[in-house]
Amino acid sequence: MPIRHLPDYLVNQIAAGEVIERPAAAVKELVENAIDAGSTQIDIDVRDGGKTLISIRDNGIGMDAADLKSAMCRHATSKLPDDDLVNIHHLGFRGEALPSIGAVSRLSIKSKPAFSNEAWEIQVHGGHDKGISPAAHGNGTTIEVRDLFYATPARLKFLKSDRAEFSAIKDSLSRIAMAFPAIGFKLVHNDKTAMLLPPEQGTLIEQRRERLAAIIGKEFGENCVPVEAIRDELSVTGYAGLPTLSRANTMQQYLFVNGRPVKDRLLLGCIRAAYMDVLHSGRHPIVALYIDLPPSMVDVNVHPAKAEVRFQDAGHIRGLMITALKHALLEAGMATSSTLSFSALAKTRQHTMPSMPMNRGAFSAVPSSYYCQSQKRLSTALGEKEQEFYNIPQHIGSYHPSARSEEIEIDQDQSAFPLGAARAQIHENYIIAQSDQGLVIIDQHAAHERLVYEKFKTQMNENGVISQGLLVPDVIDFDETKAAHLLEHKDSFKKLGLDIDSFGAGSIIVRSVPDILGDKINLKGLLNDILDELEDQDQSTVLEKKLHDVLSTMACHGSVRSGRRMNSAEMNALLRDMEKTDNSGHCNHGRPTYITLDLKDIEKLFGRR
Secondary structure, three states: OOOOOOHHHHHHHHHHHHHHHHHHHHHHHHHHHHHHHOOOEEEEEEEHHHEEEEEEOOOOOOHHHHHHHHOOOOOOOOOOOOOOOOOOOOOOOOOOOOHHHHHHHHEEEEEOOEEEOOOEEEEEEEOEEEEEEEOOOOEEEEEEEEEOOOOHHHHHOOOOOHHHHHHHHHHHHHHHHHOOOEEEEEEEEOOOOEEEEOOOOOOHHHHHHHHHHHHHHHHHOOOOOEEEEEEEEEEEEEEOOOOEEOOOOOOOOEEEEOEEEEOOOOHHHHHHHOOOOOOOOEEEEEEEEEOOOOOOHOOOOOOOOOOOOOOOOOOHHHHHHHHHHHHHHOOOOOOOOOHHHHHHHHHHOOOOOOOOOOOOOOOOOOOOOOOOOOHHOOOOOHHHHEEEHHHOOOOOOOOOOOOOOOOOOOOOOHHHHOEEEEEEEEOOOOOEEEEOEEEEEEEEEHHHHHHHHHHHHHHHHHHOOOEEEEEEEEEHHHHHHHHHHHHHHHHHHHHHEEEEOOOOOOOOEEEEEEEOOOOOOOOOHHHHHHHHHHHHHHOOHHHHHHHHHHHHHHHHHHOOOOOOOOOOHHHHHHHHHHHHHHOOOEEOOOOOEEEOOOOHHHHHHHHOO
């Protein structure tokens, strides 16, 4: 068959399949164009999930008749004045969005520049230009997309329900709104306002916090810590949620690179690595991070929809991002989510209805399954040798069992401390403390588990990871490429006690392993897990996580148990140590170690306020 050139309308329909895969993609492209036009207010109106109508009105610089005509041509853009594909300072520049949308829908654009007294309109239906005509329109641009994909019925069949498509539109617009808090956004679906965000005032950091709280929720605004790190021309700023405010998926992790909302595996891996030590597996933090760097250091043209980016120096980005997050969490110190306290108060109100008699047996101890299940299956690898090396005493710290703890000594001076002075212990697991601000309830097992864990980590960092040489080195065969990938990181593994080297083409010899992991470790499984993470993210925390898991298990086994009575001195010593220990607001698995109840809220329960 002879090679022929495809007609323009068919070329645009093919491009639309790459750039405009669903209504949310069309909204994203058009809103980004409005932002590039200098708009301060953008109104979006959609119907039936964007399938029948997408209308976007902005107050940007507008276009004259010549610009309108050029805008409907492929690879026509105003955003590359110097034809430089490296230094890109706008959100969009491919010049494919408008002609691609026009190829699969009924598109009309009305626009008027601020410097002109004339407004113009252009219509494109299914890729066919209907021409330009005068129109009545104020300053700015209005774009209407009707019957999206009517010209490509095959694509239309694969769209989801109206609700699902609108949800995707709202999520995409929310991410853009987070990146540009100084711009106002209004989203209407089927004549109902679904999002109304006025332009935020103040400094950029203040604008971002207010916008994030408006979109993610007030809960995040009250339970996040600022993140800020600058190295050379690279900066990482934003907010990170406390470990006690977590979710079951990564849907609320928002990443922005030079103002572009992105979903990048490298950056998501950095978040996971930063929270590895404070959050239980299966839980994910709420994070919004803004990465700013020179445009020449990042390629934003690797994906048709500009959803992915490629960094010139990924290791530099990764190091700064993890450091910034860890530093922010350490600065938070012993902070824990205030939502937990509000939830406790709400439940208290539910159980204090006047018509209900007091039931003194209503409160039962928290079941032991709430705590680390690992204490029931302590690895046999944690034998006498490890306990001797890490100096694990029978009862770590200064908290010794007491025969009787009914009489609690009152120390008024300690009430000024953040966690206050211990007043009582209930159900042999919860310490009740009085502070100047109100009441503090501490989970003694979870709190002491964190203290012991941090002590173990310090000892390991100071003494290093002890290696255990294998009597017979283990040789494991891999594909040559995979073996070479592992060997690139062998120096990093050696610092963690894993000594590997090349043993011929595609073979790895393992000479020693971390002593603390014992002799029952599955070396091939471990290396495969490390390799999978290296191929996915170009970094691996598998070995470090295994070491920390063992330390966590040892900490759980060696900490103050539920059901153990403590006297006043022991309880206060525990509280003071919590105030001096990093990350003491949550245990090794991200659960809270304490909650606070303000005195004013307690007084409201009894009608005193």
